[in-house]
Amino acid sequence: MSFPEPFALYPLSNFDLYNIRSIFLTGWLVEGIIDHQALRLALANVTQKWRLLAARMVSSKEGKNTIWRLKIPLGDLPDVYSTFSLTTSTSDVPLSHYIPEPISLVSPSLPPHVFLHPDTPRNSIQHEKKNHPLVSIHLTFFQSENAPRTAIGFARPHSVFDAFLASKVIEAVMAELNGREWDVPPLPPPGPIPNELQDYLDASETRPDIASALERPLDIQPLSGYTEIGISGAFRTLFYHVIKGIWWNEASRYIILLPKKALDYLVNGVRSELAREGKDTPRVSSGDVLIAWVWKTIHSTETSPDKKVHVSNFASFRNLLPPNPPSLRTHLHNSFITAPYPLLSISTLQSQSLATIAHTLTSSRQSTPDSIKFQHVVSSSRAIRTAKIAAPFHPHADEIFSVSNVSNSRILEVDWGCISSIKNGKTLCGYRYIQTATGVNFVNVLFISGRLPKDGSIVLDVYLTKDRINLLREEVERVVRLAENSDGR
Known part of the structure; x- marks a missing residue:
């Protein structure tokens, strides 16, 4: 079938291209059996109105480079x-x-197959080869007379979608399901159209204040974003996060449902301790408390005090872009780098309090001038384009703890009860996966998925070795007990 005309051709950015070999999958487990016909109609309306979502991925060779674009009908x-x-x-x-x-x-x-059809592409290359739509929804029904359930999976190429765009899609679907109006993005003009983000970043490389820093990207401190890790760094990462983590130490995925009272106990305790020490500025975030808490816990029995560890926490850089044109700050596609967290030794991580570590993480993010952070964005863009092997990892770290916090997108909080066989059926849990054609994933991963609307529990999705998940399980149970017995500090 020939592609329908007219169409627009939109080039992917360097940040999009970094994710060309994976898809992202968001899952909801909900009460009742979902009305798939109602969902089909809503998806048809959304993708017919918002033509970006109806696009196909296409590639072409230009010299030695492969150029990826979205072909938008x-x-x-x-x-x-x-x-x-x-x-x-x-x-x-x-x-x-x-x-x-x-x-x-x-x-x-x-398991991912509950949320993902076997024919759904696992990367952008397969999307092009199969001429497959960008938006894929899979429903698995668990029939039960007393407790029917539906697993809802939303898969999309990671080269096109980050959490921001994914949440916008689900918001539009929810609006259609509930008969509400929603803001439909305007159609682009036909023919080739620019990628405003990539054009802006490319032009910024020649700014004197940026160009000088790009000569020594590792000197931009604290380190953030994507850097050249080289072949040795790639092998070290592969060894630890795949061979040692999965094959030797039986890494597995687990879900932690941390009750709201337990989260409040942790966060309020940290903030109270910092206030007593006169460190209540900047105000430590709940996300940094959770990251510090899990990070300290999984390394609590580590026996190599000089080992250097780092958190690679992905954060949006949209707020660092200029307000004009407005489309830069509302860029729909991949717009994230790692937060500027410090490199710590195991001895420091173990000896310092949870409050001190959380304050260090928040201070690292909030105390760095915006100009330095923007240098990281430009440096990352260039590293992805020019480096033999670029990665969002600290090149001097012995071990990386990868974190993705999408709680602000509130994608977990959508109400599927409007089309459930159980009136006002609740979302019981949320799940997140990165899938590839090889089926191999890295260990030492934490997804902060967000809050469950039914009771405010925070959903943590972790991929850890057996020993570390046991440590975390014990710590979760301990904190929940303390929170239940506390006075709500």
Whole structure:
């Protein structure tokens, strides 16, 4: 089938291209059986109105480089042109085959296949080869007379979507399901269109204040973003996070449902301690408390005091871009680098209090001048384009703890109860996965998925070795007990 005309061609940025070999998958486990016909109609309306979502991924060779673009249809679409994918299946095993119900404080993660159809592409290359839509939704029904459940999976190429765009898509779907108006982005003009973000970053490389820093990117402190890690760094990362972590130490994915009272206990305790020490500025964030808490816990029995560890926490850089044109700060695609956290030794991580570590993390993010942070953005963009192997890792770290906090997107909090067979059916849990064609994932990963609307519990999705998940399980249970017995400090 020839591609419908007219169409726009939108080039991907360097940050998009870094994620060309993976897809992102968000999952919700909800009460009841979801009305897939109602969902199909909503998806059809959203992707028909918002034509970016109806695009296809295309690539072309230009010299030695492969250029990736989105081919966006602008006119009438033939019936054979799919603007989305919606698939369904019924599980041949009960939900209890995978997880306990009610879901415990720490439970195994549901396997990705519950949320992902086997034919859905696992990277952008497969998206192009299969001519597959960008938006893929898969429903798995767990039929039960007393407690029916639906697993809802939203898969999309990571080269196009970050958490910001993904949340906008789900917001639009929810608006359609509930008969509400939503802001439909305007159609782009036909033909080649610029990537404003990439053009702005490329032009910024020649600014005197930026150009001088780019000569020595590792001198931009504290370190943030993407850097050249080289072949040795790539092998070191592969050894620790794949071979040693998965094959030798039986790494697994787990979900932690941290009750709101336990989270408040942790955060309020840290803030109270810092206030007594006169360190209440800047105000430590709940996200940094959670990161520091998990980080300290998984390294609490480490026996190599000089080992250097680092947190690679992904954060949006949209607020660092100029307000004009406004489209820069509302850029829909990948716009994140790692936060400027310090490199710490195991001895420091173990000896300092949770409050001190959390304050260090927040201070590192908030005390760095914006101009320095923007230098990191430009340096990262150039590193992805020019380095043999670039990665969002500290090149001097012996071990990386990767964190992604999407709680601000509130994607977990959407109400699927509006199309559930159970009136006002609740979301029981949320899940996040990065999937690749190889099926290999890195260990030492924490996803802060957000809060469950039913009770305010925070969902933490972790991929850790067996020893570390046991340490974290014990710590979660300890904090929950203390919170239950506390006076709500």
